Amino acid sequence: xxxxxxxxxxxxxxxxxxxxxxxxxxxxxxxxxxxxxxxxxxxxxxxxxxxxxxxxxxxxxxxxxxxxxxxxxxxxxxxxxxxxxxxxxxxxxxxxxxxxxxxxxxxxxxxxxxxxxxxxxxxxxxxxxxxxxxxxxxxxxxxxxxxxxxxxxxxxxxxxxxxxxxxxxxxxxxxxxxxxxxxxxxxxxxxxxxxxxxxxxxxxxxxxxxxxxxxxxxxxxxxxxxxxxxxxxxxxxxxxxxxxxxxxxxxxxxxxxxxxxxxxxxxxxxxxxxxxxxxxxxxxxxxxxxxxxxxxxxxxxxxxxxxxxxxxxxxxxxxxxxxxxxxxxxxxxx
Amino acid sequence: xxxxxxxxxxxxxxxxxxxxxxxxxxxxxxxxxxxxxxxxxxxxxxxxxxxxxxxxxxxxxxxxxxxxxxxxxxxxxxxxxxxxxxxxxxxxxxxxxxxxxxxxxxxxxxxxxxxxxxxxxxxxxxxxxxxxxxxxxxxxxxxxxxxxxxxxxxxxxxxxxxxxxxxxxxxxxxxxxxxxxxxxxxxxxxxxxxxxxxxxxxxxxxxxxxxxxxxxxxxxxxxxxxxxxxxxxxxxxxxxxxxxxxxxxxxxxxxxxxxxxxxxxxxxxxxxxxxxxxxxxxxxxxxxxxxxxxxxxxxxxxxxxxxxxxxxxxxxxxxxxxxxxxxxxxxxxxxxxxxxxxxxxxxxxxxxxxxxxxxxxxxxxx
Numbered sequence: 028x029x030x031x032x033x034x035x036x037x038x039x040x041x042x043x044x045x046x047x048x049x050x051x052x053x054x055x056x057x058x059x060x061x062x063x064x065x066x067x068x069x070x071x072x073x074x075x076x077x078x079x080x081x082x083x084x085x086x087x088x089x090x091x092x093x094x095x096x097x098x099x100x101x102x103x104x105x106x107x108x109x110x111x112x113x114x115x116x117x118x119x120x121x122x123x124x125x126x127x128x129x130x131x132x133x134x135x136x137x138x139x140x141x142x143x144x145x146x147x148x149x150x151x152x153x154x155x156x157x158x159x160x161x162x163x164x165x166x167x168x169x170x171x172x173x174x175x176x177x178x179x180x181x182x183x184x185x186x187x188x189x190x191x192x193x194x195x196x197x198x199x200x201x202x203x204x205x206x207x208x209x210x211x212x213x214x215x216x217x218x219x220x221x222x223x224x225x226x227x228x229x230x231x232x233x234x235x236x237x238x239x240x241x242x243x244x245x246x247x248x249x250x251x252x253x254x255x256x257x258x259x260x261x262x263x264x265x266x267x268x269x270x271x272x273x274x275x276x277x278x279x280x281x282x283x284x285x286x287x288x289x290x291x292x293x294x295x296x297x298x299x300x301x302x303x304x305x306x307x308x309x310x311x312x313x314x315x316x317x318x319x320x321x322x323x324x325x326x327x328x329x330x331x332x333x334x335x336x337x338x339x340x341x342x343x344x345x346x347x348x349x350x351x352x353x354x355x356x357x358x359x360x361x
Numbered sequence: 362x363x364x365x366x367x368x369x370x371x372x373x374x375x376x377x378x379x380x381x382x383x384x385x386x387x388x389x390x391x392x393x394x395x396x397x398x399x400x401x402x403x404x405x406x407x408x409x410x411x412x413x414x415x416x417x418x419x420x421x422x423x424x425x426x427x428x429x430x431x432x433x434x435x436x437x438x439x440x441x442x443x444x445x446x447x448x449x450x451x452x453x454x455x456x457x458x459x460x461x462x463x464x465x466x467x468x469x470x471x472x473x474x475x476x477x478x479x480x481x482x483x484x485x486x487x488x489x490x491x492x493x494x495x496x497x498x499x500x501x502x503x504x505x506x507x508x509x510x511x512x513x514x515x516x517x518x519x520x521x522x523x524x525x526x527x528x529x530x531x532x533x534x535x536x537x538x539x540x541x542x543x544x545x546x547x548x549x550x551x552x553x554x555x556x557x558x559x560x561x562x563x564x565x566x567x568x569x570x571x572x573x574x575x576x577x578x579x580x581x582x583x584x585x586x587x588x589x590x591x592x593x594x595x596x597x598x599x600x601x602x603x604x605x606x607x608x609x610x611x612x613x614x615x616x617x618x619x620x621x622x623x624x625x626x627x628x629x630x631x632x633x634x635x636x637x638x639x640x641x642x643x644x645x646x647x648x649x650x651x652x653x654x655x656x657x658x659x660x661x662x663x664x665x666x667x668x669x670x671x672x673x674x675x676x677x678x679x680x681x682x683x684x685x686x687x688x689x690x691x692x693x694x695x696x697x698x699x700x701x702x703x704x705x706x707x708x709x710x711x712x713x714x715x716x717x718x719x720x721x722x723x724x725x726x727x
Contacts, residue, residue, distance in 0.1 A: 029591075040482055040588050067495040068549040069487055074472045076487050083487040083548070085496050085590050093590040097487035125482050315485050354485075357468075 028130045029056040029092045038092065042127040055130075058088035061108045066101070077357045084108075099352045110348055114140035118345040119320040119329045121354060124302045128175035128317075135298060135319035136179070138347040142296050142321065144183040144244075151242035152176065154208060155249045155261050156191035159201040165305045168250045170207035172300040176248060177215045187215070190238055192222040192264040194271060199223070227267045230290055234270035239291060247297040247323060251314075253334045253358060254307040256327040258297050258318075259284040265291065288323060297323050301330060312358050334358040362564035362686045364528050365674030367463055372403050372411070373421055375563030375679070376459035380422070383455065383565035394567070395451040397428040398444050400437030400458040400678040403473070409461075418457075434477035435627060436713025438564060438681020439720030443582045445568050452570050458678040459563030470559060474677070477714045479587045491556055491628065492548040493589045493715045498630035499550065501596040505645035509550055512629040513541045514651045516554045516671060519626060522658060523668020525699040530560055530674040555629040560674030564682035566689075575689050578614075579723030581607030589715050598631075598716035601638035605710075605721045609640070612706075612723040616640035619662055619723070620704035621691045623684035625712040626669040635710060636664075639721070658699055666691060666699045681711035681720065692726040 030039045030053040032046035039053065046053060065085035072079050076097070084096045086108060096108070113120075120138040124131040136142055144150075154168035162169045173189075180187055189212055193199040199221045203209045212219045220238060227234040239245055249261040260280070263271055265287060274283045288295065301316040314334070320326045325344045332339045333355050341351060363378050376399070384390060399414055411417055415428040429448075433440035438458040445454045463470050471489065478484055478493070501507065520536045523529035536554070544554040568577070583603035586592050593599060609616065616639055624639070626632035636647040641662065655661040667673045667687035670680055688707035690696050707724040 038591065040591060065496040065499050066549075067492050067499070067551075068546070069489065069492050070545065070549075071471075071489070071491075071547055072468060073475070073489060074468050075475075075484055077468075081487055083489075083492045083496065085500075085595075093595070094588075095483045095486040095488045095590060097485075123485060125485075313480075315481055 028125070028127055029090070030054070031056050040094070056090055056092065058090055058092070060089050061086040061096075063102045063104055063106045063108060064093070066104065068101070074357045078352055078355055081353070097353050099350055110138065112138045112140045113345055113347045115345045116141060116321045117325055118347055119318060119322070119326050120347045121329065121349040121351065122317050123349060123354065124315050124317050128172055129178060131317040132175050132179050132298065135317055135348065139319060139321070142319070144180065144185060146184045148183070148185040148243045149241065150180060150185050150187050150244045150246055151238055152187060152189045152246045152248055153261055153264060154189065154191065155257065156199055156202045156206065156208065159197055159205040161205060162207050163311070165250055165303055165311050167202060167206040167208065168248050168300055170211045172250070172302070173208055173248065174211045174214070176246070176298060177211065181215065187217055188220055188238060188242070189217050190220040190222045190225075190236070192268065194263075194268050222264060223268060227270070231286070232274060233286055233290055234267040235290060236265050236267070239265045243294060245291060245295045247295060249297065249299050250304065251299050251301040251318070251330050252305045253312065256281075256284070256324070258299050258323040258326045258330070259288070262287045262295070262323055284324065295323065296321050297326050299326055299330070306358070314356070314358065316354055362528060362679070362683045363562045365530050365560045365562040365676055365683070368561060369464060370461065370561070371409055372401060372459050372461040373417060375461065375561060376418070376457050376565070377421060379459065379563035379565035380455060380457055383567050387567045387569070389453065389567065391422050391424060393453050394424070394426065394455045395453055396426055396448060397422070397455045397457060398431055398441045398448070399428060400431050400433065400441040401460055402432055402434055402437065402477070402677050403460040403462040432678065433713040433718045435625070435675070435677050435680060436711050436718045436720060437678030438683070438685075439709065439711030439722065440582065440681070440713070440718060442566060442568070442681065442685060442722060443580055443720045446577060446580050454568050456566045456568060456682060457563070458682045460676040460679050461561045462677055463559050463561055474559065482588060488589070489548065490715060491551050494628040494630055495548040495551040497589065497595055497715070498628070501630070501634055504596050505648070507633065507648040510542070511633060511648035511651055512555050513538055515626065515629040515632050516541045518651070518657050519665045519669040519671040522666050522699055523672030525697070526668050526673060529668035529672055530558055531668060531672040551628060551630065557627045557670035557675040558672065560676050562674065562676035562679050562683070564679045564686055566682050566685045574727055575692050576725045576727050577722055578725045579608035579610075579612030579721070581605060581611070581721045582719070583607070584718045585716055587714065587717050597634055597644070598638050598712070598719065600716055600719035601635055601710065601712070601721070604719045605639045608721040608723050612725075614706060614723070619706050619708045621666060621688065621701045622662065622664050622708040622710065623667060623687050624664055624669065624710045625680070626665055626671045627675060627712065629671065631712065632665070632669070639708070639710060658701070663701050666696065666701060681709065684709040684711060685722065688724050692724060
């Protein structure tokens with residue numbers, strides 16, 4: 028995305044708000060087309076790009092703006108680059124966050140045809156809320172990410188609720204406050220809900236929060252964590268704590284997640300924050316990514332493929348936006 | 362300056378050795394030094410990553426004088442010199458730079474060096490320094506018709522020069538065109554032999570208000586955007602042009618008056634483009650200049666007699682001061698087999714990143 032001052036015409040790649048020369052608000056420069064004007068085949072590995080060879084491209088849009096782009100496939104000069112969308116419910120969208128969450132969020136929604144937000148929709152947002160810790164620990168969805176999602180949704184004039192639930196002794200109120208998410212909720216005039224205090228409705232083996240059942244769309248908003256199925260895990264917060272503990276005694280977590288997915292499949296979508304994520308040892312790692320889809324388990328698999336460098340088969344998962352190999356990095360290295 | 366190589370001394374030892382040589386050469390001791398300007402971006406591993414180097418240097422030299430750190434990655438040495446020249450109230454200033462950067466697997470070292478480039482927008486898209494420069498070179502070559510054979514001549518020249526420089530990594534190890542042209546492609550079209558050599562090392566310069574036989578008569582500094590591809594012109598380096606203009610205006614000479622120069626050949630393509638940006642030749646004619654032989658030892662204006670970054674080695678921040686070391690020694694007639702005949706004017710050109718910060722200094726033998 029490029030940002031331009033309409034008075035002096037200077038252009039920035041960084042999402043700043045005001046021109047320091049004119050003090051005018053910058054406008055976003057929308058572009059439809061990207062043409063390849065330079066290609067270099069890279070034959071050496073680096074920590075950010077362990078798979079090689081790859082192709083480093085210079086792209087140029089119809090406004091004459093130029094930027095760098097990586098591709099695993101060879102491209103030719105003057106070739107137009109396009110990113111087709113998909114309406115497949117199993118598709119996972121991958122995009123790069125380049126400082127601007129808003130741009131990335133808009134892009135992944137555009138890449139997923141089936142994920143249409145209609146005016147008046149009732150949306151329950153489910154951020155990761157597991158610890159009363161500051162945002163930089165990356166335990167919880169970041170306030171900046173939630174804020175950008177709310178800004179995006181508010182433009183669609185929808186009814187939003189934000190919920191979470193604690194499955195341990197830490198009250199969800201403590202997590203929502205320390206994480207900074209409370210400030211964002213209040214900024215948007217939303218009172219976060221403790222789903223544990225909502226009514227639960229029995230559906231088969233599950234006791235599902237009424238807030239989830241009453242929503243037109245449940246927007247799972249996890250922060251991804253390496254070595255964990257962070258997106259799917261977060262969905263468990265839609266059932267009651269007792270129900271979860273009881274089922275866990277009998278079944279694997281994966282089986283419970285599948286049940287929840289099945290029960291709410293038509294109304295679940297996931298937009299996952301993977302900009303800076305937690306590694307298994309709790310240290311954080313920059314990935315600069317956003318992932319989205321309707322199938323949480325697929326999204327977790329794609330994330331694992333990107334970060335774990337293991338031989339995980341994701342061939343049957345339709346990918347839109349960036350290719351998994353393009354964004355794969357040696358994430359185990361700090 | 363120290364020998365440029367892969368020795369595993371700590372960063373401060375490179376700095377110390379270079380400083381000692383400079384003091385001896387100037388017939389001074391640390392008591393004569395009133396301020397230090399230091400530049401360095403390392404040190405990567407070995408548990409010695411130190412961000413309070415000014416205090417470390419105070420300890421090392423047992424002094425309480427002002428010490429300023431001026432980091433500007435590969436352009437750090439030049440930026441430190443430019444800064445020192447503008448500090449008033451000091452008689453003798455030690456300008457110092459050192460790096461111990463090459464101390465791990467190349468992926469890790471490259472990652473450290475890449476901290477001099479933009480990460481979120483460019484590096485994530487596969488832009489390494491060779492890649493940025495390969496793409497800039499493509500645009501240049503497309504516009505002006507230069508070829509990879511032209512770049513091979515630059516690599517050959519600088520390796521021939523380095524073979525004569527005892528402090529160069531490739532001292533007494535000349536190469537040939539065949540090897541250069543057949544070296545592996547790193548980032549197309551640039552080959553391994555188009556890339557400079559990351560090494561460890563240190564360099565030091567003393568600037569003084571006292572009379573000296575070598576004077577700095579021009580000093581220019583300019584910057585450009587970190588994001589490489591949305592600059593005004595992606596076939597040239599605007600910052601070099603601006604810094605050169607400042608330096609030549611101060612020196613009151615033209616580029617054609619330069620007798621010997623050290624250019625920032627981080628990639629052979631950068632050296633060729635810089636011939637034009639520095640005004641040695643008109644735009645699009647850089648390839649004719651290298652083919653003319655004028656830039657080789659024995660030519661009209663030998664360039665990179667030290668071997669350059671390409672073959673002497675490139676210890677990031679120390680490079681800019683190592684260039685001054687070579688030019689000062691050339692002007693003083695101390696370069697032995699690679700001595701240029703009676704040079705009067707010398708020039709150094711030091712770049713940070715892919716053209717993001719540039720200093721140009723002009724020297725006169727008086």
